[in-house]
Amino acid sequence: MSVSLGIHIGHHSSCAVVRDGELVAAVQTERLSRRKHHVIRTLSDELPVAAALDIAGVRLDDVERIVSCFQGACPGGFGLHRPLIEPGFSLFDPWDPRHQVISHHLAHAYATYEASSFDEAAILICDYAGSATFDGADYAMGFGDWYSWLTSLDAPAVPKVECVSLYEAQTPGSYTLLERQFNIAHPGQGSFVYSIAGLYENIARYVIGRDNAHGQLMALAAHGVALEGSEADPGPLVTRVDDETLVFRNDWQHNMVLGPSREQKCCLAWRCQEATELALEALARRCLRLAGSRNLAVAGGVFLNILANTRLAKADFCGGFHVPSAPHDAGVSVGCAFHGARELGVRAQTVVHDRLGRRYDEADRAEALGHRDAFVTTRPVTTDELAEALVEGKLIARYDGRAEFGPRALGGRSLLASPLLAANKDRLNRIKGRQSWRPVAPIVPQTRAQHFLDGPDDSWWMTMSQTIPAEHRYALAALSHPDGSTRAQTLTKAQDPALHELLERFGERSGYPILVNTSFNRAGEPIVETPANALEMFLDKPDIDWLVLDGLLVERRDPLVVLAERELSLAPGVFLTQFYADGRRIATLTNGTDSWPISQEMHDHLISLGERPRPVRVLVDQLAPRPEDVELLAPLILADVLIVANPETQS
Ligand SMILES: [Fe+2]
Structure with a gap:
């Protein structure tokens, strides 16, 4: 048995295990700690190392490679408030010869390419900030060597921080860095724009008014248009040099006012989305040409942008397109684990599902129900009964099997409802604490998607956008953005037979084998993890009519x-x-x-x-x-x- 453990230390910290080339476990710290976007910056006992090993069914002694990635690590970047190793860290010996450290974009590259089915590919990595070095190169070395390098260098200059990387890769073979762009140090980081992620970050904060609001900005873009000639419109935010090169403008920010109108916000969101798509398209062209490939594998937080993903996937210059289920930093641990596997001489297997978290057993469910038995009743339920309830308008929380790893609930921890009842959108937005204008996303059997949606045939991880044809747009109004787009999950039977069956049964009754699927969590909270989390939220939110807990129907008693x-x-x-x-x-x-x-x-x-x-x-x-x-x-x-x-x- 060949086992490799990957650890991402940074934003969206996580752990993953690759066993004999197969990704068998991946879990984000936030799901267990219940702290959204849980950031861990040091080797800490809060890292879900034990959970990942347990899910994979292996012990630490079985692990042949431990590969860590420390986000933002650079000489001078640790110490003071940020030790590299938390006092009392006990999960393993950091100086264990099995322990290696690799750089951030290299880990992103492994996370997307090794999970794809491509024999060879161009790899495009794009995020806000990766590793910092003086030479701008990737690294992969033993922890001891890395620690010495990090702590003994008398910093000769300001380090370079990667934000865009272009690679090529073959199987079997090594990754070749073709080109890299770095952050530009600027005192006005909150407004000055030098990268795609920087643009999105700054405008999301300005328009939405808080951190981590990229998804909301993307949704708002569908409400905007260019307002050529209006003071509300800053115009295109990028200037084209050639097919492969765009530069970001920085002459528009001074016209922005505090407290912009909704029209201004929508227009700016639209301009930001436009610039993002154009800039990524130019980078993709360049990456494919330099790599001499038609296959593009992408990763980095920017590729949570499903509109941009869809544009690249559809582009005539792109033959194949791959984005992993967790393109953002949570996926870095997966890249680390794949790197370890490659070092062990094991070829990675294509990743075909995202249910990489823990499966809670009967005892966990019984214990959770035992604490609430006065307030709920349980009974078995059939797929036909669930389909009938959904047709009648019931909103059902589905907790089933292993937890998803990526940012989207894909049926294991989902809120399901009929898309044909407009009121369901309001109920779901109320549960989630989301703005009332935001549509909800659908799930549809992959073989049926083309009958109801125009767009890429597969969107397993909800990473692609589709268009609802005009003849279905009225019926499916709850799913549609103003431009007619939607963000569907396409489900294969093998991925979740029971959920696939439920979609078909619902379709037989309603004419649409489509359900609303949104994540099972409250505003500001991670997706529910345990049966106890699920029950607690169910009892807290009367808008949820039924909870189906690993096939068992849970109903609320009259309080x-x-x-x-x-x-x-x-x-x-x-x-x-x-x-x-x-x-x-x-x-x-x-x-x-x-x-x-x-x-x-x-x-x-x-x-x-x-x-x-x-x-x-x-x-x-x-x-x-x-x-x-x-x-x-x-x-x-x-x-x-x-x-x-x-x-x-x-x-
Ligand atoms: Fe990243």
Whole structure:
């Protein structure tokens, strides 16, 4: 057995395992820690090393290569607030001779090319910032050598930080770097534009008003148009030099005002998308020509942009196009693991599914249900019954088997609904805390996609865009952006037979074998990971009608009936606490041994009630004297049921 462990240390930190050439496990830290975009900058015990090995069914002793990538590592870049190794790090010995370190773009290149089915390819990597070096070259070396290099160099100059890399690769063979672009140090990083990722980053922050809003900016672009001649329109944001070269303009930012109108925001989003697609197209042309290939494999956060992906996939100069399920930095651990496998002389197998996370077993499900058994009922359910419920308008949370690795829920941790009922879009946007104008994405059997959508035949990872033909646009209005585009997942039967069957059954009843598929998580939270996470969110969101937990139907009991049955009160010795973490105020109840997070609203209500223990029914009566308030309060009580203790058992 040949086993390689990959570790990405940085934004979207993650771990992955390749066994005998097959990618068998990949997991992002955020799914386990429940902290969205969890950043880990050092070798830390928070890294999901044990989880990845466990999913792969191997032990650390079985691992022949440990390959790490430290994002942003450069001489002088560590120390002070950022040690390379966290004190007490215990997952493995960093100086273990099996441990290697590779550079960021090289890892991205491995992540896309090794996962593809290409024998040879041009590889285009594009992101905000990768590794920093003085010579601008890739590296792959033992941890000890790398540590010495990193800590002994008296920095002779400002390091170069990679942002675009062009490679060629053959099987079997080595990766050849053809060309590289670097970040340009500038005091006005928040507005000065020098790269595609920099452009998108700056405009997303300006238009949407917060970090990590790239997806929202892309969605908003569909609402915009060029407003030639208007002051609201900055004009094209790139200037063409030739087919392979565009330069970014920096003479438009001063015309932007604080608090732009919606029309200005939409226009700027559209211009940003236009520039992104043109710049990527020019880079792709150059990369393919220099590599002498027709196959293009891409990676880097920029390729979360599905409109740009689709443009490249359709381009006549591009014969084959591959984007992995996690093109962003989470996928770096996959590249690291593939690098280790290649070093061991193992040829990688094409990656055909993204269900690379943990499969929680019957005991996990039983334990989660045991904690909530007073508030839910369970029973087996048939595919026909689910299809019928979806036709009738039920919104169903589907938790099934292994967790997805990439940023999209692909059926394992998904919210499913009929796309034919416009109200479903509003319900889903309410659950997700998304803007009401944002459409939802569909899932469709791959063999049926061409009957209802125009676009690339396969979009396994929701990384491509399609157009809804005019004859279906009215029926499928919930899925459509204003320009008629949608972002579908195409599902093969082999990837998920049960979900494929459900789509077909729904199609027999409705005429459309298509369901809305959006990720099973609340705003600002990672996708649910465990059965307990799924149940907690289900009980918290009454807009979700049913939860299907690994094939078992979970239904919510009437909360008022539940409350009437139970004489519960706050347990003696339970204290309210409040503290700040990650910039958020966290409220909990604690008995000194365990603590349970509660919502801020519940915290404030309990404070307002004083210190005396109260039965829940009294709490409900006091908090919600009006029927409409009871309706509002019921999910709050259910969500916080753990704070309510049985006075007999003191549990
Ligand atoms: Fe990256």
